[in-house]
Amino acid sequence: MSEIQFATPQTVKEAVKCLAGAKGKARVLAGGTDLLVQLRAGFVRPGLIVDIKHIPELRKVKREDGGFRIGAAVSGAELGANAAVKKAWPGVVEGLELIGSTQIQGRASLGGNLCNGSPAADSVPALIAAAATCHIAGPKGTREAKVEDIVSGPGKTTLKPGEFVVSFFLPKRPKRSGDAYLRLIPRTEMDIAVVGAGVSLALDSKGVCTEARVALGAVAPKAVLVKAAGKALVGTKVDDAALEAMAAACRDACKPIDDKRGTVAYRTKVAGVLAQRAARIALARATGE
Amino acid sequence: MAKHHVTTTINGDPAEFLCETQQTLLDCLRDELGLTGSKEGCASGDCGACSVMLDGRLVCACLVLGVEAEGATIETIEGVAQGDELHPLQKHFLEDAALQCGVCTPGFIVAAKALLEHNPDPTETEARYWLAGNLCRCTGYDKIIKAVMNAAAEMRGA
Numbered sequence: 001m002s003e004i005q006f007a008t009p010q011t012v013k014e015a016v017k018c019l020a021g022a023k024g025k026a027r028v029l030a031g032g033t034d035l036l037v038q039l040r041a042g043f044v045r046p047g048l049i050v051d052i053k054h055i056p057e058l059r060k061v062k063r064e065d066g067g068f069r070i071g072a073a074v075s076g077a078e079l080g081a082n083a084a085v086k087k088a089w090p091g092v093v094e095g096l097e098l099i100g101s102t103q104i105q106g107r108a109s110l111g112g113n114l115c116n117g118s119p120a121a122d123s124v125p126a127l128i129a130a131a132a133t134c135h136i137a138g139p140k141g142t143r144e145a146k147v148e149d150i151v152s153g154p155g156k157t158t159l160k161p162g163e164f165v166v167s168f169f170l171p172k173r174p175k176r177s178g179d180a181y182l183r184l185i186p187r188t189e190m191d192i193a194v195v196g197a198g199v200s201l202a203l204d205s206k207g208v209c210t211e212a213r214v215a216l217g218a219v220a221p222k223a224v225l226v227k228a229a230g231k232a233l234v235g236t237k238v239d240d241a242a243l244e245a246m247a248a249a250c251r252d253a254c255k256p257i258d259d260k261r262g263t264v265a266y267r268t269k270v271a272g273v274l275a276q277r278a279a280r281i282a283l284a285r286a287t288g289e
Numbered sequence: 290m291a292k293h294h295v296t297t298t299i300n301g302d303p304a305e306f307l308c309e310t311q312q313t314l315l316d317c318l319r320d321e322l323g324l325t326g327s328k329e330g331c332a333s334g335d336c337g338a339c340s341v342m343l344d345g346r347l348v349c350a351c352l353v354l355g356v357e358a359e360g361a362t363i364e365t366i367e368g369v370a371q372g373d374e375l376h377p378l379q380k381h382f383l384e385d386a387a388l389q390c391g392v393c394t395p396g397f398i399v400a401a402k403a404l405l406e407h408n409p410d411p412t413e414t415e416a417r418y419w420l421a422g423n424l425c426r427c428t429g430y431d432k433i434i435k436a437v438m439n440a441a442a443e444m445r446g447a
Contacts, residue, residue, distance in 0.1 A: 004310035101422020106346035189421040
C-alpha cells in the first residue's frame with residue numbers, strides 16, 4: 001500500500017498545482033468530516049490529500065457587490081457566528097448549522113457539504129434556492145458555476161480533475177425577501193435528512209411574489225431546483241392555493257429512493273409539506289413578521 | 290515518504306510527534322503521545338468520545354488528521370484538571386454519578402467545558418442540544434445533564 005502524500009498549499013495557485021501534479025487520485029480536505037470517514041472505511045485511497053484550509057480566501061466571509069463571498073472551508077460554527085450573513089440569508093445558515101453535532105460544526109463546511117455529493121446534504125437546497133454560485137479554480141484558470149450544476153449524482157461532481165471550489169457567492173438580497181430551509185428527520189438532532197426543502201422568495205410592495213426558488217434534497221439522486229414550484233408562487237400573494245400548487249410541483253419533482261428511513265410515497269408527500277412550511281417561514285421573513 | 294514531523298501545543302505545552310498522513314489526531318494523541326484520555330468510540334464522528342478542542346473549536350479528534358495539528362493549539366481531557374484540583378465538571382460528574390463505564394466521560398467533559406465557556410448559563414435544552422454529539426449508552430443522560438447544570442451553577446457562583 002503506497003503512502004498518502006499530504007500538502008498544505010498557502011494560495012489557490014499552489015493548490016491547483018498540487019492537485020494537478022498528484023500521483024494517483026487527489027482529494028481536497030476542508031473540514032474532513034466526510035473524507036476521514038471515507039478514508040477509514042477504505043472507500044477512498046487517494047495518492048494525495050490537499051488541505052485547503054491554509055489558503056486565506058477559503059476561510060473568509062466578506063461583503064461583495066451587496067452580497068456575501070463565503071470561503072468554501074468556512075465552518076458551520078464560524079458562519080453561524082456571522083450575524084450579517086445570518087440576517088441576510090438565514091435559510092442558508094440554518095441549513096449548514098443542521099449538519100451533525102457541535103463537534104461536526106467545528107469543521108464542516110459549505111464546500112465539503114456540496115462536493116461530498118450527498119443527495120441529502122443539508123446546506124445544498126438552501127444554497128440552490130438562494131441562487132448561490134461557486135467560484136472554482138483549476139488548471140485552466142477560474143470559472144463560476146451555479147451550485148445546482150456542481151453535483152451530478154451521489155458522490156459525484158462535475159468538477160474536472162484538478163478543480164476545487166474556492167468560495168460561494170450569495171447575491172444581494174432584494175427588499176422584502178426571505179429564505180428558509182427545513183428538513184425532516186425522525187429525531188430532533190444528529191440525523192440525515194429524509195427530505196430537505198429550501199425556499200427563497202421576494203415580494204413587491206403589495207406583497208405579490210416577484211421571484212421564488214424552491215429546491216429539494218434527499219428526494220432524487222441530487223438536490224434539485226424545482227423551477228415549476230418557484231413559478232407557482234410568482235405573481236401570487238403566497239396564499240394557500242399558491243402554496244398547494246407549489247407543493248404539487250414539488251411532489252412531481254420527487255424521484256426518491258425507497259428505504260427504511262422513508263418510503264417513496266412518504267418522502268414525496270413530505271417534500272410538499274416541508275416546502276410549504278419553508279415557504280411560510282420565508283414569507284414571514286420577507287414581510288418582517 | 291518519511292513520516293510527517295508535527296509540532297503542536299497540547300494543554301499549553303509544546304509537543305511533537307511523527308505520523309503518517311492517514312493517522313487521525315486521535316491515533317496520534319493515544320498511540321504516539323500516550324494521551325489515552327480521549328477515547329475511540331465510533332471513529333466516525335458520531336459518538337463524541339474523542340472530543341478535543343482544536344484552536345478553540347470543539348471537534349472530534351477522529352475526524353482530524355494528525356498532520357493538521359501542525360502549529361495548532363489542542364486541549365484534551367488531560368488538561369482539564371489543574372494538578373490534583375478537579376474541574377467543577379469533573380467534580381460534579383463524580384458527585385452526581387454521571388458515569389458508569391466511563392468511556393464517554395472525557396468527551397462529555399471536554400464538550401461541556403466548551404459549552405460553559407461559550408454559554409455560562411445554559412438552559413437544560415441548550416445543554417442537551419450542545420451535547421447531542423456525545424453518546425452515552427449507560428446513564429440515560431439525565432445524570433450527565435444534572436452534573437453539567439450543577440457545575441455551571443457552581444462556576445457562576447450561584
